[in-house]
Each structure stands twice: as C-alpha cells, then as structure tokens.
Amino acid sequence: MSFINLKDKVVQVKIVYYGPGRCGKTTNLEYINRTYRKQIVSEMVSLKTHGDRTLFFDFLPFDMGQIKGYDIKIQLYTVPGQVKYNATRKLVLRGVDGIVFVADAMEKQREKNIRSLNQLHKNLQSYKESIFRIPLVMQYNKVDLKEHGIPILPTEVLEKDLNSRLRVPYFEASAITGYNVAATLKKIISSSVISIQKKLL
Amino acid sequence: MKHFSENEYDDDLTVGTDEQDESYYADAVDLFEITSDLEAPISRLKSLILSIDWEITDDVLLQFSEELQDLKDIWAGEKINLVYLQALEKICRYIYQKKADAHPHAIKLLLNLYHNLERIVSSDDLSDEAKKEILLDDIKRFENLKRAISTRQEEESRQASSGPLPEPAAVLPPLTAAVVDKRELLPLKALVLGIDWEITDRELNSLRQEVVRLQEEFVDNRPAIILLQGIGSLAAYIKAKKSNAHADAFGVLHFFYESLERLAVEAKTFEEGKAILFPAVERFNEFKALIGSTIASSDEEEIEEESREEAPAALSHGIVPALAGVPQDVQQGFQAEEEARTLGLTRSDGILSKVEDFFGGDSDAAAPVAALSSSLAPAGEKLLTPDEDDTPAGDLFTGKIDSSVTEVTEAFFGPDA
Numbered sequence: 001m002s003f004i005n006l007k008d009k010v011v012q013v014k015i016v017y018y019g020p021g022r023c024g025k026t027t028n029l030e031y032i033n034r035t036y037r038k039q040i041v042s043e044m045v046s047l048k049t050h051g052d053r054t055l056f057f058d059f060l061p062f063d064m065g066q067i068k069g070y071d072i073k074i075q076l077y078t079v080p081g082q083v084k085y086n087a088t089r090k091l092v093l094r095g096v097d098g099i100v101f102v103a104d105a106m107e108k109q110r111e112k113n114i115r116s117l118n119q120l121h122k123n124l125q126s127y128k129e130s131i132f133r134i135p136l137v138m139q140y141n142k143v144d145l146k147e148h149g150i151p152i153l154p155t156e157v158l159e160k161d162l163n164s165r166l167r168v169p170y171f172e173a174s175a176i177t178g179y180n181v182a183a184t185l186k187k188i189i190s191s192s193v194i195s196i197q198k199k200l201l
Numbered sequence: 202m203k204h205f206s207e208n209e210y211d212d213d214l215t216v217g218t219d220e221q222d223e224s225y226y227a228d229a230v231d232l233f234e235i236t237s238d239l240e241a242p243i244s245r246l247k248s249l250i251l252s253i254d255w256e257i258t259d260d261v262l263l264q265f266s267e268e269l270q271d272l273k274d275i276w277a278g279e280k281i282n283l284v285y286l287q288a289l290e291k292i293c294r295y296i297y298q299k300k301a302d303a304h305p306h307a308i309k310l311l312l313n314l315y316h317n318l319e320r321i322v323s324s325d326d327l328s329d330e331a332k333k334e335i336l337l338d339d340i341k342r343f344e345n346l347k348r349a350i351s352t353r354q355e356e357e358s359r360q361a362s363s364g365p366l367p368e369p370a371a372v373l374p375p376l377t378a379a380v381v382d383k384r385e386l387l388p389l390k391a392l393v394l395g396i397d398w399e400i401t402d403r404e405l406n407s408l409r410q411e412v413v414r415l416q417e418e419f420v421d422n423r424p425a426i427i428l429l430q431g432i433g434s435l436a437a438y439i440k441a442k443k444s445n446a447h448a449d450a451f452g453v454l455h456f457f458y459e460s461l462e463r464l465a466v467e468a469k470t471f472e473e474g475k476a477i478l479f480p481a482v483e484r485f486n487e488f489k490a491l492i493g494s495t496i497a498s499s500d501e502e503e504i505e506e507e508s509r510e511e512a513p514a515a516l517s518h519g520i521v522p523a524l525a526g527v528p529q530d531v532q533q534g535f536q537a538e539e540e541a542r543t544l545g546l547t548r549s550d551g552i553l554s555k556v557e558d559f560f561g562g563d564s565d566a567a568a569p570v571a572a573l574s575s576s577l578a579p580a581g582e583k584l585l586t587p588d589e590d591d592t593p594a595g596d597l598f599t600g601k602i603d604s605s606v607t608e609v610t611e612a613f614f615g616p617d618a
Contacts (some may be wrong), residue, residue, distance in 0.1 A: 036560060110520065117523035128448050131524070161496045165524040166534030182560060190552040191537035196538055 010073045013192050015185075016092055017078035018084055019102035020109065020116040024133050024141040025051040028102060028177035032076065032185060035178065046178035048064035055079075074189060090123045097119055098135040098186055098192030102175070103162055105140045110161065131166070138185045144177055145171040244320055246272065250315045252441045253296070253308065261441075262297045266290065281332050288343055303352050310342055340451075360380035386462055387401045393432070396439065396451070405440040407434060428461045431485050437440040440494075453488045457481050532566060 004011050017025040033044050044057045056077040093099075101120065103113040120192050121131045138158075146152040153161075155172060163170055169187050173180035249265040269290050276282040292311045292481045317339055320437040321332050392408040411431040419425040435454045439446045458479040 039559060039561075114523045121524055121527070126448060131525075132531050132534050135537065161520065161522050164522050165527060165531070167538070168534040186553065186560065188557045189556050191535065193552050194537045194541050195535060201531065 001092050009194065010071050012045065012073045012075060013073045013097045013189070014095055015098045015100065015188055015192060016096045017100045017102055017114070018089065018093070018120050019141075020104060020112040021108070023102045023104040023113075023116075025102050026055060026186070028100070028141075029057070029076055029078050029182055030140070031163040031175055031178050031181050035182070036064065049099065050143045072189075072193065076185075089119070093120075093123050093129075094127060096129070096134065097196060098137075098188045100137050100139055100188050102139045102141050102164070102181060103158060103161055105152045105158060105172075106145060109152055110157075113158070114161055133187060134194045136166060136168045137184055137188045137191065138166075138168060139173045139175075139180070140170060141173050141175050143172045144174040144179070221573075243272070247319065250312065252313065259297075262293060266297070269293070281321060281336050282318065284336060285314055285321070285339070288339070289318070292343075292346075304346065304353055306346050306349055310346050313342065314339055315399055380555065383535055385415065386465060389415060389432070390458060390462070393454060396436070396454070402440065405436050408436045412436070420440055422464075422474075424471075424478040425461060425464055426470070427478060428457050428481060431457045431481060432461070434485075447488075447492050449488055449491060453484055455533050456484055484490055524573065 017028055019025050029044065032039060040057055044055055045103070054073060062083060079092055079098075081088050101117060103109075103117075117131075122162040124131050124134065140153075140155060140158045155170075159170065169191070171184045171187070173184060175181055246265070246268050249261055249268055252261045253265065269286050273286055276286070283359070292307050292314070296307055296311070297305075303358065317335050321327060321335065327335075389408070389411050391592065392404060392411055394403050396408065412429050416426055418431050419429070432454060435450055435457065439450055442450075460477050463477050464474055469478055
C-alpha cells in the first residue's frame with residue numbers, strides 16, 4: 001500500500017524494477033536518472049541491504065495539476081547486478097505499488113527470465129500480495145542486440161513464456177539506448193495510480 | 202508497596218544492575234557502530250549476538266551454537282579465533298540453560314568477546330602480540346564471570362532458605378491515568394509506521410533506542426513495559442530476518458503499538474490495562490507459534506532459490522512458461538484499462554497526459570531512437586515509428602487507457618482535477 005503523507009499532501013508511489021541478473025534494471029534507472037535530472041529530487045542512492053545494494057531515487061512530487069493539493073511522488077527502486085541473495089529482492093518489494101519486470105531478450109536468458117518471474121510471484125506471496133493484482137509492466141530489454149548478431153527471442157516467445165497468464169502491457173526496449181525506457185516508466189506510473197485509486201475506494 | 206525498578210524491567214539485563222561491573226567491557230561496546238562487511242563469515246554471528254542481546258530465545262541460541270560450529274571449520278588454523286569461539290560457546294551454553302535467569306554479566310561478556318573477536322578478525326593492523334594481549338584480558342574476564350556465577354548461586358541458595366518471595370500480584374504497581382502520556386509515544390509511532398514503509402537497520406536501531414527510552418519513562422507501568430518489550434522483540438525479529446520476516450510480524454507490531462496507545466488513552470485502572478494487554482500477548486504467542494516451524498529452514502531456502510536462479514540457463518526441451526502452476530481460475534494480471542472502466546472513468550485527458558507533462562513529452566525517445574532506428578532494421582522499423590514510440594508493442598495496450606485514467610484522478614482527488 002502506498003504511503004500517503006497527509007501533512008505534505010503527497011502520495012508516495014513505490015515502483016520496483018525487477019528481473020534476472022544483468023537484464024538491464026540498473027541501466028533503466030540510470031537512463032531515467034540521467035535523462036530526467038530536472039524532475040529528480042536527489043542523487044541516486046545506494047542502500048546497503050542484507051549484503052547487497054539497492055538503488056533508488058525519488059522524483060520531485062509529481063505535478064498532477066495540484067489536484068486538491070495532492071501531489072504524486074514516484075520512488076524508483078531496483079536491485080542491481082548479480083544478486084547473491086533473494087533476501088534483498090524480497091525486501092525491496094515490501095510496500096511496492098507497481099513493478100516493471102525487465103526480461104532479458106537474449107535467447108540464452110530464456111529460462112532465467114521465467115525463473116525470475118516465478119520468484120517474483122513467490123516473493124509477492126510472502127507479503128500477501130499477488131502478481132495478478134499488482135500493476136505490472138513487462139519490458140523485453142536488449143532488442144538492439146539483434147543488430148549485433150546476437151540471438152534474440154522473438155517477442156511472441158517472450159510473451160508466451162512470461163505474459164501468457166498475466167497479459168499485462170509489454171514493451172520491447174533497449175535500456176542502453178533509452179528506447180522505450182520512458183514509455184515503460186510512464187505506463188507503470190499510470191497503472192499504479194489507477195491501482196491506488198481502486199484500493200482507496 | 203514495592204515499586205519495580207528500572208533494573209527489573211531491563212530487557213537486556215546488562216545495565217543498571219547492582220552487580221554492574223565495568224571491568225567486563227574492554228572498551229565501549231556498541232556493536233551497532235561497528236561497520237562490518239556483511240559478506241564476512243562473522244556477520245551472521247553478529248546478527249545472532251545482537252538478537253541475544255535483545256531477547257533470549259531457544260531459536261536464536263540454537264542458531265548461534267550452529268554458527269559457532271561453522272566458524273570453527275572456517276577458522277580451523279586460527280588459534281586465537283578458536284579460543285574466542287570456545288569461550289563464546291561456553292557462555293552460550295550457560296545462557297541456553299539459564300535463559301533469563303542467566304547472570305547479567307554473561308551477556309555482557311558475550312558482547313565483549315564478540316566485539317574483540319570482530320576487532321581481531323577484521324583489523325589488518327593488529328600484530329599477533331596485540332591480539333594475544335586482547336585475548337588474555339578476555340580470559341581474565343571469563344574467569345571473573347565464573348567466580349561471579351558461583352558467588353551468585355551461593356547467595357541465591359541463602360535467600361531461598363530465608364523465606365518465600367512475595368506473590369507477583371502483591372507487587373504489581375497501580376496504574377494511573379497519567380502514567381502514559383500519548384504524546385510521549387509519537388516518536389515510537391513514527392518509527393513503527395516507518396518500518397511499515399521501508400525496513401532499514403537505521404530505522405530498526407532507532408526503534409530499539411526508542412523502546413529502551415520509553416521503558417525507562419514508563420518504568421512504573423507494567424502493562425506498558427510488557428507491550429514495549431513485545432515491540433522490541435518484534436523489531437529484533439524483523440532485524441534478524443529482514444525481508445524473510447513473516448508478513449504477520451508487521452501486523453503484530455502495529456497491534457502492539459495500537460494497544461500501547463489505547464493504554465495511554467483508555468486505561469485508568471490496572472484491570473483496564475490488563476484487558477488491553479492480554480489480547481496483545483495472546484496475538485504475540487500465536488505469532489511465535491506460527492513462525493516456530495518456519496524459522497530454521499528459511500536461510501536454506503534462500504540459498505537454494507538463489508542457486509537455482511544463478512544456474513546456467515541452458516535451453517531444455519520442454520520450457521514451462523512462467524506461472525504455469527497457478528490455478529487456471531486466475532485469469533490475468535492487473536489490467537489498468539479495465540480497472541479504470543470499472544471505476545466508471547471516461548474522460549479523455551488523464552494521468553498519462555499529466556505524466557507526459559511531468560517528463561516533458563518524449564524526451565527519451567528522440568535522440569536514442571534516432572540512433573537506434575538507423576541501425577535496427579527490419580525489426581527496428583516497426584519499433585521505432587515515431588508515433589509508436591511510447592506505445593507498447595502488440596495490441597494489448599492501446600491509447601484507450603488514456604481515455605479512462607483521467608477519471609481515476611478525479612475520483613481520487615475530487616472533481617477539481
């Protein structure tokens with residue numbers, strides 16, 4: 001459940017980038033952090049959690065046209081790099097409002113993507129949350145590698161592997177070039193806000 | 202009427218006792234201040250030591266004993282380290298047998314021994330001579346403790362023969378309305394709510410300090426002290442288990458805080474205080490029973506899960522799609538568009554347009570996509586059409602969502618949107 005600061009009239013929305021190791025989660029955040037400096041409150045923060053690092057940064061309170069005085073404040077989180085323990089991933093998921101699942105489109109990463117998504121499902125269950133209820137956007141990253149002759153999974157295969165049950169919005173992307181990075185972010189923000197609205201009703 | 206003193210409510214049994222003896226500390230021992238490498242072999246031992254300092258439970262002591270065995274294997278050739286492990290093991294066994302009745306200096310010495318062991322293990326500057334000196338000092342403290350325990354046992358035997366202790370009910374302090382001031386609880390409330398939002402060592406350490414402070418503040422209010430002890434125990438559990446903490450721990454933590462707050466507002470008599478306290482204690486016991494069966498296996502599961510994920514992802518014959526095991530009655534994930542529709546949202550300018558305003562339109566798309574479009578063909582042609590840049594591939598996500606989300610904003614924030 002998102003955090004509502006009644007005093008400052010800010011709704012904090014926690015969005016987590018989740019996915020297998022080296023799939024491009026941190027690259028997503030770094031790109032966003034670089035591209036939208038003006039909208040970001042602080043530097044990207046690295047938290048040491050349970051022997052691993054968690055990256056996060058806050059956006060400035062989101063200008064929703066100052067509707068009734070409430071702003072939206074987006075917080076982006078990810079667990080970068082080769083994660084040694086699942087503990088950090090679970091920790092970061094606590095209180096999450098929306099998730100971007102970053103899948104690695106490289107052929108050789110096919111099973112890793114599936115395992116990671118299954119693990120996400122389990123980790124959410126441990127917080128009594130469901131992958132079927134939480135706003136989720138799929139991002140099939142590294143599509144640019146095809147150009148370099150690296151075998152890439154067709155989107156249809158990725159969809160079948162990862163999204164056949166969920167049927168959530170998906171984006172082909174290249175986090176390293178920025179392709180569809182913002183589109184993914186915008187989509188998860190809007191879905192998360194709708195979800196929060198539903199919960200509050 | 203006898204009033205309880207600070208010492209009797211002291212949960213870590215290490216300060217304020219009549220037997221206070223600073224010689225058990227070589228230096229100021231604050232394990233929270235030592236920044237150790239969390240990947241180091243000793244890090245798990247540290248978390249267990251801190252747990253014992255906070256609360257003595259069978260589970261923690263058992264894990265502590267197991268960890269010592271593991272470290273003995275790791276440090277097989279390190280004589281000084283092994284002596285420390287031996288001493289820690291002996292104290293651990295003693296505490297395990299005596300639990301809360303253990304001599305308060307036992308825990309104090311346990312902390313001290315750990316502190317010095319960590320210094321020895323983590324410091325590259327210490328010479329072998331310096332390490333031996335530290336060890337010899339600690340051996341002296343260990344011998345002192347053995348003597349103190351013998352003396353204490355003799356005293357207890359004498360007291361037992363001199364007459365029975367008063368019944369607990371006879372020494373319960375009266376509860377007065379002014380004992381707990383709700384305003385005093387505000388910092389604690391902030392910390393409890395903060396943990397609900399994000400778990401960090403800093404928050405948990407602050408919570409611990411606040412609990413200790415309030416225990417001193419409400420020293421004459423036994424129900425409040427018990428609730429605070431419960432909050433402290435839950436925080437220690439969350440700190441030890443971190444993200445593996447059972448989800449119910451947070452609910453119980455809230456319940457304890459709310460009970461404490463009710464105590465401040467509603468309880469005018471001891472009986473009223475008990476009526477608030479008992480459900481909390483009951484819930485705490487239920488929670489303990491709930492986690493009892495899972496606590497030992499969680500670490501193993503974690504490593505197992507990790508090893509599965511990091512295993513080479515060789516393609517096999519039959520790849521099972523993700524979530525294949527989920528019952529078929531669960532149809533699909535969160536569908537923002539449908540959810541918006543069920544909320545009766547129809548207006549056309551909505552959250553997406555606000556998002557666009559915030560991010561300044563397609564600032565991520567122009568340069569990178571242009572660079573990409575020149576190199577990505579034929580797949581790139583489809584992907585990089587300017588009009589489609591912010592549109593997900595496929596037909597699952599369409600512009601329709603934009604037409605519905607606005608009313609979400611309105612419903613949430615009111616019609617001023």
